Amino acid sequence: MLILECPCCGVLADETELTAGGEAHLKRFGPESSDDEFEGYLFRRENPRGVHFERWRHSHGCGKWFHAARNTVTLEVYGTYSAQTTEPPEAIRQKISGVAPGWKWRLFK
């Protein structure tokens, strides 16, 4: 069972208490954007086999959104952090680089 620590209320919550919200740090597009930009934003996710940054909501807890860094193969959780950011914090990036050699933020083009 996946257990994440909610950075908003500090509770260790298992996945039945949480709702997954998909990939984090998306660049959003609005009116006047091209079809290609909309398609990329709406549908083309990284879907990596490995390190994944994602949005979660502590829906049966404090109700707030947060971000998690997780591995989709080993299910290892690298950490959770506030949703009020556009990039993963440096500490989490360093931790991931330590366990997954060769990994870099935004490696996937």
Place this chain on the structure above:
Amino acid sequence: MPGVHQMKRYSAFAVAREALRFHTGWERAWRSPEPRRRYDVVIVGAGGHGLATAYYLGKNFGITNVAVIEKGWLGGGNTGRNTTIIRSNYLQDPSAAIYEKARGLYETLSQDLNYNVMFSPRGVMMLAQTQHEIRGYQRTAHANALQGVETRFITPAEVKELCPIIELDGPRYPVLGALWQPRGGTARHDAVAWGYARACSAMGMDIIQKCEVTGIRSENGKVRGVDTTKGPIDCAKLGIVVAGHSGVLAEQAGFRLPIESLALQALVSEPIKPCMDVVVMANTVHGYMSQSDKGEMVIGGGTDGFNNYTQRGSFHHIEETVRALIETFPMISRLKMLRQWGGIVDMTGDRSPILSKTPIEGCFVNCGWGTGGFKAIPGSGWAMAELMAQGRSPLAEEFSLDRFRVGKFIDESVAAGVAH
């Protein structure tokens, strides 16, 4: 060297002949050769869809200089992990066309392949347990009538007659009717992969297992071949048919797919005496069940809500599924569960598959079948072979990658999440 490999036909006579000589004459169902340096067509993924694609390339278009390469073992992915349900009661015309093509091909697949895939058109019912579902399934029944797919909306009394072990007045949701497809059913999932593999091998195609693709080579936007753990293989055309790992292969080729990979679970009970001879799907309470020829109750569960490549899935989904099925079939409450497993399903935004050309010339993808690919295997292979051989296929037309850019979705709510 390529060429037709004469294989002995399976028949009642063959069984008698082998019985008289201590079964020493059975040959391997398919060859396991080392890869050659070059093929006309390379298919990545020896699951049902990949093997069916290769088979119809050979059968319908005479293209037999083909290799099917597989990272693990043949049929060991979602082909060997599903709940073997076959139906074609979809709402949208493009879906009904390709799934009904598949269901029709299943009817004669055993004869076609000379391999018993145990297709059993025992009938599939999808229970309506809310007023909303009644209206939805009546609409589907009308749509199916126009599409030439035989389905009918049946009453609770007919449901009970077809499946006596069902509880019509359950504690949460009563059974208010069902969408009934009498020619839907099940087939032996492994046999589908094995039958196609044997037929492909007989046509001279190479099936190469335990060979992982590590890179896809292209030049000036045109595909040149693949790098594998058994060395480089050149090809003129490449088909990527790898379900949950489609994104990984697409990344190697340098493009992105509108796919997310999730774990979907299934489980089977201990074998019991025959008690139900139809497939029942209860989508409101999230559970579906059929009985295998061995007597096990085959049960399908839900997908995890988060990206996952582990082929396991979360435990609480099993609890939810089993709880739902005990409400629907109270007599199974004392059954012990025998095995549980997961597969990585490739979900698209509109829950419909992708059969398409890609930004790389000569490279095609067949993916996005999500939670319901098994039923589509023959139709998917048929359309994909047509697409790869001729550059276009009427069945695959609407399922191109382009639909996500232009917004022409094939929204299949009945194909969503758990309902397979």
